[in-house]
Amino acid sequence: MAEFLSLHEAVSRYVADGATIAMEGFTHLIPFAAGHEVIRQNKRDLTLIRMTPDLIYDQLIGAGCASKLIFSWGGNPGVGSLHRLRDAVEHGWPRPLEILEHSHAAMACAFEAGASGLPLAVLRGYIGSDLPQVNDQIRFIECPFTGERLAAVPSIRPDTSIVHAQKADQHGNVLVEGIVGVQKEAVMAAKHAIVTVEEIVDELDTHPNACVIPGWVIDAVVEAPGGARPSYTHGYYGRSNRFYKDWDAIARDRDAFNTWLEDNVYADEGARA
Template sequence: MASAISAALSDGDSIYLAGFTHLIPFAAGHEIIRQEYRDLEVIRATPDLVYDQLIAAGCVRKATFSWAGNPGVGSLRAFRRAVEDGVPNEIDLEEYSHYGTTARLYAGATGLPFIPLKTFAGSDLPKVNDNIRPVESPFSDETVYAVPPLNPDVTVVRAQRADESGNAHLWGIPGEQKEAALAAKTVILSVEELVDESVIRSDPNRTLITADDVDFVVEEPFASHPSYAQGYYDRDNEAYIEWDDISKTHESLTEWLDEWVYGVEDRAEYVRKLSTDRVLSLGAGNNYGVPINMGGN
């Protein structure tokens, strides 16, 4: 991950850390912090703890997002400090709905100049975001809203497994992973495990990301903690609850970064630092789908 981030990212870039509920690329976010990138536009449909950490570390100049919070707990405290108090630095905001963000990625992935949608009808967001604009339908007298394409400089996507070329299997909630990868100029694929190409070919319908979209492939187990990877480990709910206390002040959050991000070399050392009992408690267990017959001769 260190070499992939170093090769792909530059100060001032826009970066999308994809993943909805699970497969959130926390390890990539930590590596960005360790390498002390600055002036980034961080983009995400649901910025949660990883963006709170990036903001607190001073990496961010702008957040483009749709809903920000500590899911199930409350606000993102570092996010609010930056917006309300300029700590550690002021950040700009550009807000959409979830569908508005995903629609922008779809437009970016398909080369559309804009994409129409109804999701902002009745919303106040068009009043504060100049990129949400009313347009007249060419087929009726209806007015809808349009948003521009989104093409991040770098997208990091996670999946459960991939071959060395970057053909990746993903199951569970797919979120916006595919759109975010197709829209980006550079894609880092992070997976729980690398497998032989024959494993990927055995179930082509599960291949969400393909090699032609991927620039870097990183095998990094447990790289989504404290979020989860369906079938590999569960969500660490306690970590989300603990974050509310950790992030209460900029000083306490900085102490956490010093210990858990700057104080470890990589994700493997981070995992070793977690207690064995905690790691074992997050085991996903077994719940197998019924095999299917792909046919063939």
């Protein structure tokens, strides 16, 4: 059952060194505040999972938090590469990074399989792709009913999933509105879940087809206004396109990146405690 905690306490309790961590949110609702708290607490040897790793994973990787990345497509949306990710893969700075790449469809299916308690996900995919040559987690099986050749990947079962959302009620139930990615599946697939929200309200006031993550699958709810910035939260604030553009120059240079971390992440220590 969901417990209301500070961001510092939630990360300290549910993100351990060496853990497998998923941070999801598609286009908006990206949990930047939680990611920054992981950096501030100097978590190490994490296996990071995300369908579309963008700036927050670039920051986590550049800060030395990650030893492995499981992903599908990685980049600065609309701008270019993730330079801290590339530096880790190509030059081992600040530490070597193992990568395991999937397709979007396979990642979504793997999260759904994990949420369902299944050991693997089966999909039509990877036909003609080179990914099976570099990812030994992609296998092919024969359908026992039709004989069709299908792709299979392991289900995703993170130690902890972290997502951001608009609202939580007093019982810890969480409302996700706007573009919905795999937040609900990621939470339900994980051993533990942290959800940061813009506000805690008395009632969610939802419509019948709303995406509600029930409080009984969440360990910690954290009130963190602005917790998705510089991405956006539908209904609350917009995306900072300028930051995404500025990030390209910051991330290209190791010294510039470290200065940015000191000024914008470590200097904020205790702000969300």
